[in-house]
Amino acid sequence: MTSLTPQNAQLDHIDDHGAEHGAEHPDHRMFGLAAFLVADAMTFAGFFAAYLTFKAVNPLMPGAIYELELPLPTLNTILLLVSSATFHRAGVNLRRQNNERCRLWLMLTAGLGLAFLASQMVEYFTLPFGLTDNLYASTFYALTGFHGLHVTLGTLMILIVWWQCRTPSGRVSASNHFPLEAAELYWHFVDGIWVILFVILYLI
């Protein structure tokens, strides 16, 4: 530790930890992200619990029984599951320093995400009920909408990572693959939530 001017000492030292001692200090960012996802999952759990309770306790809302169409959501499920696989490929390629391939896979993943969002929109516009029609409708839109927000964020993250790994020496690279891995974990998480949502909302 060198003698820095007092004002800078504080900030610079902290910054150092990431770069300079990067090797000796293990990276805890992934742990933090995982903890955050636990919290996020609890938000969804709250929504699911509300949905299930409403369903059990207020079942006879006039006009609130709908048969949801299954084809579109099933397609959505497949889209997301495939995108998890493509994201995984992107990560593998980044670690092999094959940035070009990595970017290809990333683009594909983002494309799948956008396709999901588009098909979700199509579903929204063809549904026979609107947000404020009744309790069931509101809960349906709240759950799918909150999930859609997550997909949107995830897609944005993918695009940012895609931009940042243009060159092997970019901000995201084989030696600094945390952003990509973080986005990947998040993406798998969002997929997992969708599967639960699909089962609870559409299948039962």
Added chain:
Amino acid sequence: MTITAPQKTAPASPSLQPTGWLRYLSFSVDHKVIGLQYLVCGFAFYLIGGAMAGAIRTELLSPVSDFMARDVYNQILTLHGTVMIFLWIVPVVNGAFGNYLIPFYVGARDMAYPRLNAVAFWLIPPAGLMLISSYFITGAAQSGWTAYPPLSITTPATGQIIWILSVLLLGGSSIFGGINFIATILKLRRPGLKLMQLPMYCWAMLGTSILVVLSTPVLAGTLIMLSFDIVAHTGFFNPGMGGNVVVYQHLFWFYSHPAVYIMVLPAFGLVSEILPVHCRKPLFGYTTMVYSIMAIVVLGLVVWAHHMFTSGTPPWMRLFFTIATAFIAVPTGIKFFNWLATLWGGRISLNSAVLFSCGFIVNFVLGGITGVALAQVPFDVHVHDTYFVVAHFHYIVYGGSVFVIFASIYHWYPKIIGRMLDEHLGRLHFLLTFVGFNLCFAPQHWLGLNGMPRRVAEYDPQFELVNQISSAGALLMAISTLPFLWNVIASAFFGAIAGDNPWRALTPEWLTSSPPPVENWKGDPPLVTHPYGYGTPADEIDLNSASGSDLWRSGQ
């Protein structure tokens, strides 16, 4: 014997410590600066919330609503509860002391995510100011800190929306803080330091942070739904549209019961640090303390419906939540007996920190006893939503958490500032607070039992005298802050120099200078494996007079 003293000293740099008070207004990432920011900011909000309490008690001097308009009364009441919980106790027992102490305790130079830490703090002042300014600009929320719909949907919308926004921000801050504490405690421990060697406050913060991460998001989701009901006219909690108001209560209390432990578990931890130092004895029953914290965390997540015994919950649910709630008393009791055993046979220095800690034990025991009574459905059905409940939870949150905050300030002030606080003023402060507090809240038990509901601006004339006694107690509590304020301000300039370790304590924060340098230690962090290694070994002391269990029993 238990401490490997740091040998390596820093190179000849005069001081790594940045000077100037301006850094306390900056986006500093130093955990000690952030801790103090939390403390001072929280205390400012405490004064504001206290002024509101004063207004409430003034209104209640007379049985009629004469001091302020009825809707203003409800606004003040709502703000008081929200400010005290979300802007004073939660940020201070978690954010302030957690940030200041945890890195020391795990032997780290800062928290795991310093920037996230600063972000978490800087969410608080805007949220708090927004909340309070809503009173002046549009009128604040008026549905109580619980914001039960449909009342919260039908009262003026702007105030309620601002309330929701600021609680969301504060919840976010608390989640970020919680993640940071978990990572710091689990991941940033100095090599060689085992989990079961950590000071108890780390365990308390670990348990608290788990509760924060698991329960706060549910509150966030719930409030988002509530705001949709208000703004977008959905019907989640609007019975007119088929919504179900009781679901809100379940979701709300799923957060808010754990929230009471978020306010009190860290206080348990702080007391566990303070008592051994001033009693010169090891903390009694370290392992059982750890297990009881974890038991409280688990049980704390499954007792929420004890706030809803009159909300039309089915009988089986009432039964389950009665049993779960009553059993929380067991791990809590273990902690109290362990503290008593820590006192037993010590060399207790009767300073302000110890007085406030013992005041905490006395108050919390009373609050816990009324808590167990409240957990019994038939008992609760009579006193729910009355002043009895008000008395119960003030014994817990004020008599418990706030007393511990004061004890902690007396204990750590010398470390933070480098100067000692005045003991005489400290004892005066304790006396005024303790008497004022009990005068204010003890009579409220009787009020509730005899028919005074809570959250009212007007009441039956038969309760006038007791309400006036209670208000007198509140006045005493207000006065008691004066010696305290004078003490902390004046001692910062004129107090006796504290030295590095005025209490001869063993926990790591005392093994550096006062105030500590920027990265906590010049040189390597010390390895403290026995943070409570006080005491004369048994073979050097006359055992006949001090063998624990005999004396214990004869005392009872």
Added chain:
Amino acid sequence: MLLVLGGLWIGQNINLLPVDASANAPIYDELFRVLFSIGTILFVGIVGLILFSLVRFRRRPGQLGDGLALEGNLPLEVFWTAVPAIVVLFVGLYSYDIYERMGGMVPLGHGNHGSETVADQRVWGGIGSTQDSQTATTAGIPPFPIEVTAMQFAFLFHYPDGDFISGEMHVPVDRPVSLRMEAKDVIHAFWIPEFRLKQDVIPGQPTVLDFTPTRTGSYSIVCAELCGPYHGGMRSSVVVDSADDFDTWLQSNRKLPAAEA
């Protein structure tokens, strides 16, 4: 020993409660006395221990040594885990028993309301069913139904038997009464301190409350759930009449429908 006896005496002899005026109030008071005794014993015991320790083990001037290095004592810790557990278990079982005697465990929505029009709506409720032991003396008498409507900021009582609305509740003494309650706007709570009974009145979800008044007189009905600016003023009263007085009151109102509304 002294402590236990003292606690018991305080618990049994200091009365903090208002008069009891319903069949479940004496049962409630019994529970209260038991909890009060246990609480006093615990509280005085712990405060006594603290004071004793603070005095006996205080650091005297010049004393610099440490206390005994006592880190724990397993049997002792097991002891004070077991004792509270047993106490709590006892309290739980006992209060369960009390609850049962009050009629709290009977499945609710038991359909003794003549006015059960919305069959599909769930009716949940508080304490009370009239088929219970507490009302053994009055067994056979069907409960007297009253429909309660709570709104900002008043209670209204509709008597199906006579089809009139009153702003004040009259009930006959010693006869089970069954309330079916609904709220118009926000949540209110129906509380009669002298009856030791409280039940939230929830919009969109009717609740029931059964009780048997046992003492004639007039008691206040208090709203116990924050419901708006005039929450504190939202009160009404219940008049417990003797059977004859009640009949007279019922008759006089029956003739003039909605007279007191």
